[in-house]
Amino acid sequence: MSEAALSKPTERPPLRVRLALRDIDGVTLLVVPAVVFVLLLFIYPFAYGLVLSFLPKKGGWLANYAKFFSDPFLYDTIWSTFRLAIPATLINVLVSVPIALRVRHMRHRRVLTTLLVVPITLGTVLIAQGLLIYLGPQGWFNRVLAVVGIGHVRLVHNYTGVMLSLIMSGFPFTFLLTLSYLTGIDPSLEQAAATLGAKARARFVHILLPLLAQGLAINMCLSFVQTFSVFPSAVLLGAPAGETRVISIAAYQAAYEQYDYSMASAVAMIMGFCQLGVVILILAGRNFLYRGSAAGGKG
Amino acid sequence: MQDDKPAGERLWATVVWALVIFFVVNVIATIAAVGVDSFGTRWFNSWLPAGFTTRWYKAAWEEFQLHDVLIVTFEVVGAVVLLSGLLGVPAAYALARRNFPGKQLMILLFLLPMMIPPITFGIPLATVLYQAHLGGNMSGVILANLVPTVPFVVLVMIPFIEQIDPRIEAAARVFGAGTGRLFVHVLVPMLTPGILAALLLVLVRTIAMFELTFFTAGPDSQTLVVTLYYAVGAAGVRSNQSIDAMAVIYMLTTLVWLLIALRFVDPTQIVTRVKKEAV
Numbered sequence: 001m002s003e004a005a006l007s008k009p010t011e012r013p014p015l016r017v018r019l020a021l022r023d024i025d026g027v028t029l030l031v032v033p034a035v036v037f038v039l040l041l042f043i044y045p046f047a048y049g050l051v052l053s054f055l056p057k058k059g060g061w062l063a064n065y066a067k068f069f070s071d072p073f074l075y076d077t078i079w080s081t082f083r084l085a086i087p088a089t090l091i092n093v094l095v096s097v098p099i100a101l102r103v104r105h106m107r108h109r110r111v112l113t114t115l116l117v118v119p120i121t122l123g124t125v126l127i128a129q130g131l132l133i134y135l136g137p138q139g140w141f142n143r144v145l146a147v148v149g150i151g152h153v154r155l156v157h158n159y160t161g162v163m164l165s166l167i168m169s170g171f172p173f174t175f176l177l178t179l180s181y182l183t184g185i186d187p188s189l190e191q192a193a194a195t196l197g198a199k200a201r202a203r204f205v206h207i208l209l210p211l212l213a214q215g216l217a218i219n220m221c222l223s224f225v226q227t228f229s230v231f232p233s234a235v236l237l238g239a240p241a242g243e244t245r246v247i248s249i250a251a252y253q254a255a256y257e258q259y260d261y262s263m264a265s266a267v268a269m270i271m272g273f274c275q276l277g278v279v280i281l282i283l284a285g286r287n288f289l290y291r292g293s294a295a296g297g298k299g
Numbered sequence: 300m301q302d303d304k305p306a307g308e309r310l311w312a313t314v315v316w317a318l319v320i321f322f323v324v325n326v327i328a329t330i331a332a333v334g335v336d337s338f339g340t341r342w343f344n345s346w347l348p349a350g351f352t353t354r355w356y357k358a359a360w361e362e363f364q365l366h367d368v369l370i371v372t373f374e375v376v377g378a379v380v381l382l383s384g385l386l387g388v389p390a391a392y393a394l395a396r397r398n399f400p401g402k403q404l405m406i407l408l409f410l411l412p413m414m415i416p417p418i419t420f421g422i423p424l425a426t427v428l429y430q431a432h433l434g435g436n437m438s439g440v441i442l443a444n445l446v447p448t449v450p451f452v453v454l455v456m457i458p459f460i461e462q463i464d465p466r467i468e469a470a471a472r473v474f475g476a477g478t479g480r481l482f483v484h485v486l487v488p489m490l491t492p493g494i495l496a497a498l499l500l501v502l503v504r505t506i507a508m509f510e511l512t513f514f515t516a517g518p519d520s521q522t523l524v525v526t527l528y529y530a531v532g533a534a535g536v537r538s539n540q541s542i543d544a545m546a547v548i549y550m551l552t553t554l555v556w557l558l559i560a561l562r563f564v565d566p567t568q569i570v571t572r573v574k575k576e577a578v
Contacts, residue, residue, distance in 0.1 A: 022399055022400055023397040023398045023399040024397070024399045025397075026478055027392070027393055027396060027397060027478060028393050028397045028399050029393070030389035030390060030392055030393040030478070031389070031390040031393035031394055031405065033386050033389070033390065034386045034387060034389075034390035034409075034449055034450075034453055035390070035405060035408065037386055037445070037449055038408055038409065038412060038446070038449065038450060039408075041424065041427075041442060041443075041445070041446050042411065042412045042420065042424075042446050043408070044427065045420065045423040045424040045426070045427040046420055046423055048423060048426070048427055049420075049422070049423025049426065050423075052423070052426065095318065098311075098315050099315055099318065099319055101315075102312060102315045102316065102319075103319070110565070112319070112323070113565075114561060115323055115326070115327075116323075116326075117557065117561070118326070118330070118554070118557070119326050121503055121507060121553055121554065121557045122330070122507065122550060122553060122554075123507035123508075123509060123524060123553075124509065125509050125524055125527050125528045125531065126333070126524075126527065126546055126549060126550060127329065128531060129333060129527070129531045129542065129543070129546050130329035130330055130332055130333045130546075131329055132531070132534075133332040133333060133336055133539075133543070134325075134328055134329045134332040138342075138343060138344060139332065140328055140332060140346070141325075141328070143346060168325070168326060168329065171322065200308060222414065225414065225415070225416055226416055228416075229416035229417075229418035229419055231418050231509075231510060232509055232510075232528055235532060236528070236531050236532060248418045251418070251422055252422075255422050255425070255426070255514075261422075261426045264422050264426070265422065265423050265426065267422075268418075268419055268420075268421075268422045268423055271418070271419050272415070272419045272420075275415075275416075275419065
């Protein structure tokens, strides 16, 4: 026994030492509560939801999905969500680039960025209530249009209202993200190109855009995922029974109006897979377009 | 220099600035419309209300039982801030100081709840909470709100902790401090600005977190933003001005904390701190 204890350490150090060599000790254990929390309240519910979606109230294991893809009232929600999410994402991300290019040289940048944080902070519910008044038939926006001579335009309780709210609450987010990617690019690269005689357009296309591609792809993914899960503004500012009946409304109704949690989980999973699919497409497209030149930038 | 620029470029710059101004003006007008309406007596067919009054605030306070709602909101937010700090900061410390196998996987685990929108995971989460008899009450609302905030604190705190010289901790260890005393006497005082920034952002996000609270709250555990949603959704039942009065109260509770938070963080950090990890 004592011989074994003496000879063993030379061959194999005790567990404690072996773990410490791999950087696992008392301090490492501090991560455990947070990890357990995320596993219990994020990973487990997701897995549970996935399993639950295959255990429908009645019918075979695929009955929920079969029902979703055979009922136009349900599968049309995918289309009406894409119809909002794709234009909103493209507008937010593409418009953010030229503006960020200008703003990065601005002297009082912080004033503008602070102003833009306000709509993010207030959240979609308050923006929806504000837009209902502001864009409403008697609101200031329509009054200005009347003065200019354009006449009355219907902007709320339809597709336009939801789109405008997605831009108002989504654009500041994408803009601040683009700005931070842009300011992370070493300015000497652009100066070098300018010294060699490259015009603004050439500098943007050949220097900034390839370096920005990585960030823009991430930005586009985040923006798409956010807009695809639009919920409060689609209800309050849109036509929740009609053209802005988005997929989250279908999920909500299944869970809280029909109390069919199995169906609701199935809809949530379909929503998740749509988001995942588009994210994979964007990331794959980025690799296809800018293979090799995406490195650098942030350093 | 300015005059050398071609006309096309100057036109382009003008268009860009016009867009920025147009956007900012519309944001301000949207928020101002709520504020003006909440003080108006009657607002119909004119640029401004016919007269001004503060009676809608009293009406909103009674109609929506804002006293109770605000207490619930602050209880939920307080618990979320405290618990996400207690869970998040030690985890961030472990991730910043140790390089164990599986660390990248753990960081991915913390990124997921922040990247996936609450609507997508909210319904399965609420289902699990209701099954555990935690749905429809305060504890369920707090647990659901912690799902995105704990990872947020972890990811925000990692760079703050990495900035601290490890020799200071080593010195504390040499003098016999355990991990607990190290935290209380060395790390927390040095990390105060970082912790304050992270927790203030958690506070602002939790006040504005609609989806998760909406899915898990019962009648007695609604926060202000959910009450506001129900009021806006049922417009016509209540007078619009008292809804706006509540909206202004909501704005004040969020913006006050945002202003305090902005003393500690740069606005771009609010969205980028965490996303940089994603690259």
